[in-house]
Amino acid sequence: MLFWRGGPGTPSPLLLLLLLAAWKTGSGQVHYSVLEEAKHGTFVGRIAQDLGLELAELVPRLFRVASKGHGDLLEVNLQNGILFVNSRIDREELCGRSLECSIHLEVIVNKPLQVFHVEVEVKDINDNPPVFPESKKRIIIAESRPPETRFPLDGASDADIGVNSALTYRVDPNEYFALDTQNNREQTSSLSLVLRKSLDREQIQEHNLVLTATDGGKPELTGTVQLLITILDVNDNAPEFDQYIYKVTVLENAFNGTLVIKLNATDLDDGTNGDIIYSFRRPVSPAVLYAFIINPNSGEIRTRGKLDFEEKKLYEIPVEATDKGNIPMAGHCTVFVEILDINDNTPEITITSLSLPVREDAQVGTVIALISVSDRDSGVNGQVTCSLTPRVPFKLVSTFKNYYSL
Ligand SMILES: [Ca+2]
Ligand SMILES: [Ca+2]
Ligand SMILES: [Ca+2]
Ligand SMILES: [Ca+2]
Incomplete structure (x- = not known):
């Protein structure tokens, strides 16, 4: 890929502050470094000067820069011999999670033909937040699980490198759940939710927590996942x-x-x-x-x-x-x-003793019969009164409750 176009003028002092000095290696190689995502026109290095070339000879000697596969990310201004950022450089796109990331430039001049190698190291900035596999995570827990039970959680990933991808986790302050993280940064599987106290579905059926991952960049970036915890019922209440x-x-x-x-x-x-x-x-x-x-x-x-x-x-x-x-x-x-009780029983009359026939000269007061009456009902339903056919020469005498004599 050739770079013939002229670049913009002198970079601003502010941008210069961001950049690191260039140096030559013993083999004649030149190294620069540039922050990823630097703005178009950002100064990278005085490439012509550092390679020992005169500004005036750049055009006559057909100065050109080739960069295998990296397109026109960097360009040289042929007027001032400065290498600058031409288009967006994304370290994550160029190098992924690799700790080393650089763009190799081949600088060629004619008359006489010379080839120079220039390495431009791309430095990471914290431009990627931690990302969880899902935005919502459902967890189902039986209410009978004892305290200290652990539930594994998926950690987040961060496309940056170094401290920019070193994650720490926290969960909303909560009386039922705490977070346990092992200090091994890459081992996301060591992240787990720990039950702090006994659950009771009859009190709280669902817990809604936010798990936050924070990277170590400056400024830090965060990612979150919602933990939707459903408490499953256990038969722990009697009717x-x-x-x-x-x-x-x-x-x-x-x-x-x-x-x-x-x-x-x-x-x-x-x-x-x-x-x-x-x-x-x-x-x-x-x-x-x-x-x-x-x-x-x-x-x-x-x-x-x-x-x-x-x-x-x-x-x-x-x-x-x-x-x-x-x-x-x-x-x-x-x-x-x-x-x-219902009045469903008729009184019953029983003659317990009978002296018949009666002599016509029997004295008044002679007992002829002993009669008892009964009623199986209770209360007034069982109260019996006895009476005799009127106008007869006999009299009914109550001797005891429900007992009569004639
Ligand atoms: Ca990051
Ligand atoms: Ca980055
Ligand atoms: Ca229950
Ligand atoms: Ca029950």
């Missing part, structure tokens, strides 16, 4: 009833299928870990089993057989709510069902 004891009443003549109570238990866990099945706690008494049925899904207890206050006045039903977790957990309560 709980609203109350430990429920008291309800049912009329003894309630129809088959009458709703006695709708129980409600809650489970703080997620999905099947929080799905509840209701049942009578085993062993279930035959009396309960005979009289009631429980809906496993709704928690409704309904009557099934015929209730009879006179048979059983109070049922004690232990109930269990079990979740569908892998290792199920259960909660308990007891339902007391009081059966209310």
Whole structure:
């Protein structure tokens, strides 16, 4: 590649400050250095002078510069013999992560033919921020993981070299997670998130953290990745009833299928870990089993057989709510069902003793019969009053509660 065009005039003093001095090697080679991304026209070196050529002889001797594969990155002004930056030099594009980076120039003059070799070292500037493989990283952690558990993280990469690519990491201050980095700069796999305290999905289901990588350049550049941490549920909560004891009443003549109570238990866990099945706690008494049925899904207890206050006045039903977790957990309560009496029994009359026939001269007050009455109902439903057909020569005398004599 030939460089014949004339360059711009004298470089500014400011740019000169940035540049390093040129020197000659014993073999006649000349070295310069230039910062990558230097502006067009930036002074690199007095190439003609450093090669021992007179400015006046540059054109007559067909002074030309060739640079294999590096195009017109650098150019020489034939008026003043100065090598300057012509187009954008990107060290990362030229040399990648290689620590050494230079542009080799071949300077040729005729009459007599001479060839000079010039090395222009391209110096790194911190022009690349650390870059993470993804902008968002999803991490799923079961809430049961103990503190000190480590979760590996992918580190960032930085296209620069040296301190410009030496990365340090930090994560948002957070009570649950800390960052652990090994001091080996290139070993990104040593980066991990460490659990500091026990998790609880029932309190916080998702943690959102920002992981930041900072390089060692001046000024430093940073890159970030969002860590979206989802906490997976573990079955660590048992179903709980609203109350430990429920008291309800049912009329003894309630129809088959009458709703006695709708129980409600809650489970703080997620999905099947929080799905509840209701049942009578085993062993279930035959009396309960005979009289009631429980809906496993709704928690409704309904009557099934015929209730009879006179048979059983109070049922004690232990109930269990079990979740569908892998290792199920259960909660308990007891339902007391009081059966209310209905006046469904007629009084019964029993004659316990009878002296018949009665003599016509029997004295007034002679006991003819002992009668007892009973009613299986309770309260007023069971209170019996006895009376006799009017206008007969007999009298009913109450001797004791529900006992009479005639
Ligand atoms: Ca960098
Ligand atoms: Ca760079
Ligand atoms: Ca549960
Ligand atoms: Ca849970």
